[in-house]
Amino acid sequence: MKLVKDRGIVLKTEKSGETSLKVRLFAKDSGRMICIAKGARKPGSAFFGLLTPFSVVDFETATSRYLPFFRSVSRIEYFQDLTMDPEKIVYASMILEIVDKTAEPHEDIETLRLLYISLRAMNHAEFSGEKIHWWFIVHFLKIHGVWPDPETCAGCQGKLAHAVLIPDSGGLFCETCAGHTGTQGLSLDTKLREVLVFLTANPPEKSNAIRINRHGAVTLTRWLWKLLELHYDKTEYLNTKKAVERLL
Ligand SMILES: [Zn+2]
Structure with missing residues (x-):
């Protein structure tokens, strides 16, 4: 399992499975990427509400056989206005x-x-x-x-x-x-x-x-x-x- 740290802007999210999100981002080192935020649609999830389009996030992902998934996310900027x-x-x-x-x-x-x-x-x-x-x-x-x-x-x-x-x-x-x-x-x-x-x-x-x-x-x-x-x-x-x- 390879761990990657990066910073990026959330471009788009789609539902994935019962409670997860498929997140499309444009990141500093990786460019355009797609990651899974497991359980992100469950209130109480550490990712809940953070991965919305227009968010600038610092994150760590881990590789998997399918798509990489988030291990941690912190939102550093959000263009709320x-x-x-x-x-x-x-x-x-x-x-x-x-x-x-x-x-x-x-x-x-x-x-x-x-x-x-x-x-x-x-x-x-x-x-x-x-x-x-x-x-x-x-x-x-x-x-x-x-x-x-x-x-x-x-x-x-x-x-x-x-x-x-x-x-x-x-x-x-x-x-x-x-x-x-x-x-x-x-x-x-x-x-x-x-x-x-x-x-x-x-x-x-x-x-x-x-x-x-x-x-x-x-x-x-x-x-x-x-x-x-x-x-x-x-x-x-x-x-x-x-x-x-x-x-x-
Ligand atoms: Zn001319």
Whole structure:
């Protein structure tokens, strides 16, 4: 039996057996992992109420023939204010699901840090769940090396105004260069492209400075989802999308 100590964020839990929980986490050393919390649904269990999504936990696991199981868990942080705002729960659940669907079972400190910073920002009353979720997607793509330069045309290297995302290349092009590719791209007007420049360059706490009307916000959300799907096809069918759609 191998014992492992780690720290991570709970992404999702499912019932397992009569009284246990199957817990999906994103951990510092192990990356994405699934562990069993034996008896965690029984009041009086040492795990009861600790392993809820959005919890940051220190834990020790032991290997077993099936999945590893928890030997001990202590919760070191919980984003409680976030969980009292229904709209923020929806956006925060989406970023947890994006990590759950895309992360690998190995160390990825940058993604873990990004997830933590995003949840911490959403936990503050003054920040909007929608804007922090844009910020998360931009920086998620950036740290994975697939974020297009929002200022320069990937074709002629000219400065962009109105930009077009060409799916095959994943790059942003000016209208002239986009026309030459002969492919249908995803358009982004100058105003929305400027929002992307801002999100790329600033920490999440600055996101309140973004001024954008509802139509623009919805367009930007769908555009960012498309770009995410282009690189991570598993994000096309996020369960949390329906809930976010209702807010748009
Ligand atoms: Zn160009």
